[in-house]
Amino acid sequence: MNTVSATQAAPAVKKEKIKLGMLLLKLRTFIALILVVAYFSIMAPNFLSMANMVIMIKHVSIYAFLAIGMTFVIVTGGIDLSVGSIVGLCGMVAGGLIYQGLHLPFLGVTVYFHLPMVILITLLVGVVCGAVSGFLITRFKVAPFIATLGMLYIARGVALLLSDGETFPNLVGKEELGNTGFPLLGAGTFIGIPVSIWALIALGAVAAYVAARTPLGRHIYSVGGNERAAVLSGVRVKRVKMLVYMFSGFCSAIAGLVIASQLVASHPATGEMFELTAIAAAVLGGTSLAGGRGSIGGTIIGAFVIGVLGDGMVMMGVSSFWQMVIKGVVIVAAVVVDQLQRNLQSKATLQED
Numbered sequence: 001m002n003t004v005s006a007t008q009a010a011p012a013v014k015k016e017k018i019k020l021g022m023l024l025l026k027l028r029t030f031i032a033l034i035l036v037v038a039y040f041s042i043m044a045p046n047f048l049s050m051a052n053m054v055i056m057i058k059h060v061s062i063y064a065f066l067a068i069g070m071t072f073v074i075v076t077g078g079i080d081l082s083v084g085s086i087v088g089l090c091g092m093v094a095g096g097l098i099y100q101g102l103h104l105p106f107l108g109v110t111v112y113f114h115l116p117m118v119i120l121i122t123l124l125v126g127v128v129c130g131a132v133s134g135f136l137i138t139r140f141k142v143a144p145f146i147a148t149l150g151m152l153y154i155a156r157g158v159a160l161l162l163s164d165g166e167t168f169p170n171l172v173g174k175e176e177l178g179n180t181g182f183p184l185l186g187a188g189t190f191i192g193i194p195v196s197i198w199a200l201i202a203l204g205a206v207a208a209y210v211a212a213r214t215p216l217g218r219h220i221y222s223v224g225g226n227e228r229a230a231v232l233s234g235v236r237v238k239r240v241k242m243l244v245y246m247f248s249g250f251c252s253a254i255a256g257l258v259i260a261s262q263l264v265a266s267h268p269a270t271g272e273m274f275e276l277t278a279i280a281a282a283v284l285g286g287t288s289l290a291g292g293r294g295s296i297g298g299t300i301i302g303a304f305v306i307g308v309l310g311d312g313m314v315m316m317g318v319s320s321f322w323q324m325v326i327k328g329v330v331i332v333a334a335v336v337v338d339q340l341q342r343n344l345q346s347k348a349t350l351q352e353d
Contacts, residue, residue, distance in 0.1 A: 028337060029285050029301045034073050036305055040312035047315060054194065058186075058262070060307030061200040062255050066278035068207050069251030071299045072244040074282055075224045077291030078137065078144035080245065081196070083252045083278055086129045087157035087271030090256030091158045095123045095168030095266030098179050112177040119185075123253045130249025134242035152275070159268035167267045171260065186262030196258045200300075204255065206230055208296040220244060224291030280327065281306050283335040288342065306330070 024031070042049045066083050073080045097124040099335075113121065129151060136147040173179035188195045211217040219240050222230040231237055255274075260266040285302030287294030309330070313323050 009315065009345055020168040026286065026341075029298055029305060032284070033301055033305050033308065036308050036312065040308065044312060044315040047312060052277070052311075052315075056067055056311045058194055058196055059311060061196045062259060063274075063277050063281050063307055064200050064303035065102040065203065065251045065255040065258070066274055067281035067299045067303045068296060069244075070275075071282045071285070071287050071294050071296060072207070072211075072220055072277040073144075073248050074287050074289060075220055075291060075294045076241055076244050076270035077224045078241065078244070079148065079279070080130075080133065080150035081145065081148040081152055081275050082129065082133060082155055082247045083229070083248060083255075084274035085152045085159070086126055086249055086257065086269035087256040088268050089128050089129070089159040089162075090253040091260040091266040091270050092162045092168065092268055094118055094182070094257055094260050095171050096162050097121065098171045098173050098182055101177075112179055112263055114178045115173070115181050118179065118182070119257060122257055123250060123254050125251025126249040126251075126256070127246050128249070129252075130246040131242065133249075134245035135176035135205060137245070138238040138241050139167060156268070158298075160325070163268060165268060166218050167265055169265045171266065182261055183264050184261070186258055186260075186264075196262075199254065200256070203251070216240070216243070221292060224293075226292070232240050241301045276331065277306055280331045280334060283338060284330065286338075288338055289335065290342070302334075 035102070037048075046052055063239045066087070070080055070083065097113055098115075101110040103110045133144075133147045133151045135144040136150075137144050171182050173182055185195055190198055211220070219230065219235045222233070222235055223237050223240050227237060252271075256266075256271065281302040282294065282299050284305055285290060285295070285298030287299060287301070306327070309322065309326070313326065318326075339341055
């Protein structure tokens with residue numbers, strides 16, 4: 001009797017262990033954030049000061065903007081390597097429109113736009129860059145890696161051409177031209193909270209709502225989960241993919257605007273390697289590189305882990321070379337843990353069957 005009971009109990013115990021393992025893996029990003037914050041709080045006494053927290057969250061918002069767009073792309077089974085270059089291009093577009101205006105040689109005039117129009121044009125540039133990548137992927141069947149790698153070079157090259165590699169400085173605008181107020185995007189506050197953080201809250205809320213509550217969100221996940229099944233069920237796969245790449249470009253444009261505003265200057269090299277940080281934040285937050293799984297909330301927490309880790313290492317005086325090594329280890333670890341979660345899910349499914 002006892003032997004039979006033990007034999008019957010073994011699968012139940014194994015099932016409980018699998019469930020516990022799945023729970024820990026799902027909470028891994030939040031646990032990692034707590035551990036990182038606790039570590040740097042001990043090692044760097046001023047780490048949790050209000051001033052440092054505000055600066056850190058402003059840094060995190062940049063990564064989060066990119067990671068939110070990247071999440072939708074990865075969920076569909078794609079990848080976007082161009083986001084960093086689009087950040088640089090959009091920063092240069094905004095800087096150029098404010099600093100030197102838009103020269104129209106055939107009319108012999110230079111047009112200066114009001115700030116809302118500058119922002120709108122910059123966002124449109126980001127969307128167009130994403131649309132080009134999406135078009136290549138959906139219409140010509142170019143692999144996302146290749147299409148977005150090409151856009152990476154194109155966007156960076158155009159950013160350099162806009163100023164011959166120079167910086168657009170002192171982007172405060174002029175009253176008589178009606179283009180002042182740009183620095184408020186990066187340095188302004190509303191009820192004591194930086195505008196960039198409000199922008200992150202708004203973008204995150206909209207993206208989370210779309211992912212969880214709309215048909216488009218369900219279609220994005222279905223495309224990544226099983227594209228063939230999505231096609232058979234009537235999902236317009238090409239349109240969905242176009243939209244996610246356009247949204248990724250839009251998020252990159254927001255990041256480019258915020259960075260240029262914070263610096264009150266724009267440089268064509270801005271955003272280099274940001275694509276890897278965005279991918280790392282998304283994967284660390286639970287987005288599967290195989291597609292079909294991910295959440296906006298998890299991605300934002302992943303961005304906080306990356307941001308806290310980076311700022312904490314700076315405060316501790318860690319060499320920038322070691323920072324690159326550590327971030328690389330984090331990316332590899334995130335992918336390994338993601339694969340472990342997939343394996344546990346498969347075992348859990350088999351246990352239920």
